[in-house]
Amino acid sequence: MGIAIPLEDRKQKATGLDTLLELIRPDLDRVNQLILTRTGSDVTTIPEVANHLISAGGKRLRPMLVLATAGMCGYRGDGHIKFAAGIEFMHTATLLHDDVVDESEMRRGKIAARLLWGNETCVLVGDFLLGNAFKMMVETGALRCLEVVSTAAAVIAEGEILQLNAAKDTKTTMDAYMAVIRSKTAELFAAAAEIGPILGGRCQADEAACRSYGMNLGMAFQLIDDALDYGGSSAQLGKNVGDDFREGKITLPVVLAFRRGDEQEREFWRRTLERGDIRGGDIEIACATMRKHKALEETIERAGQYGAIARDALCIFPASPWKAALLDVVDFCVERVY
Amino acid sequence: MGIAIPLEDRKQKATGLDTLLELIRPDLDRVNQLILTRTGSDVTTIPEVANHLISAGGKRLRPMLVLATAGMCGYRGDGHIKFAAGIEFMHTATLLHDDVVDESEMRRGKIAARLLWGNETCVLVGDFLLGNAFKMMVETGALRCLEVVSTAAAVIAEGEILQLNAAKDTKTTMDAYMAVIRSKTAELFAAAAEIGPILGGRCQADEAACRSYGMNLGMAFQLIDDALDYGGSSAQLGKNVGDDFREGKITLPVVLAFRRGDEQEREFWRRTLERGDIRGGDIEIACATMRKHKALEETIERAGQYGAIARDALCIFPASPWKAALLDVVDFCVERVY
Known part of the structure; x- marks a missing residue:
């Protein structure tokens, strides 16, 4: 592991999102309503x-970022509630459209919506949520924030298309992969974190700092997700392990294991991920190969590095309960892998 | 036919969209760019x-409405260009998502995008266009217009879902059908026509008049489309006839023919449209049955009535080349059926 965590910090992180949840509870209730x-x-x-x-118990991470940065930046109005809900709508629309794209069978621990209602309904309800997200956010009249979220919507879709083009291609480079997750995941975290300082009328440096916090947190979040799909740092089999593998998704652990492997291992990745020819025991072989090449450890280490940048980005803000809670979010995202 | 058209008007209508195209040519070039x-x-x-x-040669009807109403309302800025392009993006996104939903094989006389690039790409490029539409329109800073287009986006998706729920249900009532096309088609025409007076800073009565013009024009446009799919007023077979029939779409001609038919005919509609059991010669039977019950004539008459309301809506505006051209658009939409 790249980042040594002192015992005292470990104790603090045990609270996870609790401090933040306590701070934003009244606002989050309004968002849910x-x-x-x-x-x-x-x-x-x-x-x-x-x-x-x-209501399938998404963590509401993105809305929480809107509320917490708004709090940290001293915003006193109501606009953050609509942006928080709007960004959760945008995220949910993406999940619904991803279901169609991924042909996945599970989502947030529930049967994928496309299997229950069909592709058509998923596409259209996603569109409904996107339309309503914009309607709701336009009501705030906050033009600069609208620029941020509409840019994010375009960038996310572009990232998803990039990912689709790279799908099942084991030759995907690390740079290409990082570009994909920056667009498809980190951009919305960045947008969510940037709303607070804009609404709060803060200077450009504060806006940029919050945006950087969100962007790097989003990168860390996605990398940990990728590692978790192969069982986390120990590469052991657990619940929901192997979804990415079965769908032929090229994630950072795969990119690393492929590049570090010999020709026989590369042929294994090509057979399973590119040609979709997955046999009994293949997922165990995949995990063992990743362990051998330390692919998951390195993915998690990368996530830790992004997490550290996210933490650093907030340095310019004075100490406050909000800032402390936002730092906790980084720990929560990075350390859920253990 | 419900509306008698004097010879002089007939002569004028022969110009179709030409007068309008001449008026808006410089603006339309900027939109295309x-x-x-x-x-x-x-x-x-x-x-x-x-x-x-x-570029598959959509008629650019919706952008043309933005440009023409902006002209009629004396708008002198640049915002109408972005709204015109944005609304065309929204429309194109809908078409791409419809392809996935309809499982259609042709679109604007070309092979449906989903057959060339797959459902996934169609969903994601649609999302990209929607995101960029909002990004582009937000750049204008015209908040009231943003309210109009984001509301339209939500209403359109809701209408599409309504239509999906009513799909293949021959018991669909006329009211239910009218509600579907009002949302899924007419709402975007209404939004397009409302941008001009808002940008031009006109009074609420002018805004409402333009909106009513667009809404009723959109209803007429969709009804004529529905009639054209069964060969227009003569119910004769022509190019692209029968797409709706093959997809089991319930449109006004079907609603009318079903209600006016006897039990044997109703069983025919249930077999073909609900159960999708279509045999050789069925499309000819469908057209003949519609002819018998004057289902297409009545659909076209309805379209004519909506067209008349659209024309009336513009009465409060003084004569101008813009107004004349907008009236021509009504004729163009209604009379393309002959």
Whole structure:
């Protein structure tokens, strides 16, 4: 592991998101209420599908970033509630459209919406959420924030297309992979974290700092996700391990193991990920090969590095409960792998 | 036919969209240029897919409404260019997502994008266009217009879901059908026509008039489309006839023919449209049954009525080349059926 964590920090991190949740509880309740109201429709399919995903206990990480940075930046208005809900809508729309794209069977521990309602409904409910996200955020009148979120929407879609083009290609380079997750995951974290300082009327340096915090946190978050899909640092089999493998997704652990492997191992990755020819015991071989090349350790170390940059980005802000809670979020994201 | 058209008007209508095209040519060139620029991406799939549809010679009706109403309302700025391009992006995104939903094989006379690039790419390029539409329109800073287009985005998706729920259900009522096309088609025409007066700083009555013009024009446009799919007023077979029939789409001609038919005919519609059991000669039977019940004539008459309301809506505006051209658009939309 690249980052040694002193015992005292370890103790603190045990709180995870609790400190933050306590700080933003009243705001988060309003966000949840708004989400419920705005997914309401006489067309009953809409609340059904939307709530299948939204209430499926997503961690609400992105809305929490909006609320916490708004708090840290001394914002006193109501606009952050709508941006928090809007960004969660954008995220949920992405998940619904990803279901269609990935042909995945599980999502947030539930059966994928596409299997319950079909591809068509997933596409259209995603569009409904996107449309309503913008409607809700336009109501705030905060033009600079609207620029940030609409740019994010375009960048995310571009990243997803990049990922689709790289799919099942074991020759994907590390740079190409980093570009994909920067667009498809980190950009929305960055947008979420940038809303607070803009709404709070803070200087450009504060905006840039919060954006950098969100961007690097998002990178760390995605890399840990990638490592978790192969069982985390120990590369042992657990619940939900192997989804990426079965879908032929090229993630950083694969990129590393492929490059470090011999020709026989590369042929293994090509057979399983490119040609989709997966046999009994292959997932165990995949994990063992990753262990051998320390692919997961290095992925997690990378995540730790991004996490450290995220922490550093907040240095310019004076100490406050908000800032402390935002630093906890980094620990939470990076350390959920253990 | 419900509306008698004097010979003089008939002569004028022969110009179709020409008068309008002449008036807005410089603006439309800028819109086309902007569309090209904004579909550009290093991810080459994006311009490929987007331009397959956008340059496939859509009529650019919706952008034309933005430009013409802006002209009629004396707007002198640049914002209408971005809204015109943005609304065309929104429309194209809908077409791409519809391809996935409809499982259609042709679109604007070309092979459907989903058959060339796959469902995944269509969903994601649609999302890219939607995101960029908002990004582009947010750049204008015109908040009231942003409210109009984001509301439209939400309403359109809701209408599409309504349509999906009503799909293949021959018991669909006329009211339910009208509600579907109002949301999925007319709402975007209404939004397009409302941008001009808002940008031009006109009074609420002018805004409402333009919106009503767009809404009723959109209804007429969709009804004529529905009639054309069964060969227009003569119910004769022509090019591209029967797409809706083969996809089991319930449109106004079907609703009318089903209600006016006897039990044997209803069983025919249930077999073909609900159960998708279509045999040789069925499309001819469908057309003949519609002819018998005057289902297409009545659909076209309805379209004419909406067209008349659209024309009336513009009465409050003084005569101008713009107004005349907007009235021509109504004729163009309604009379392309002959």
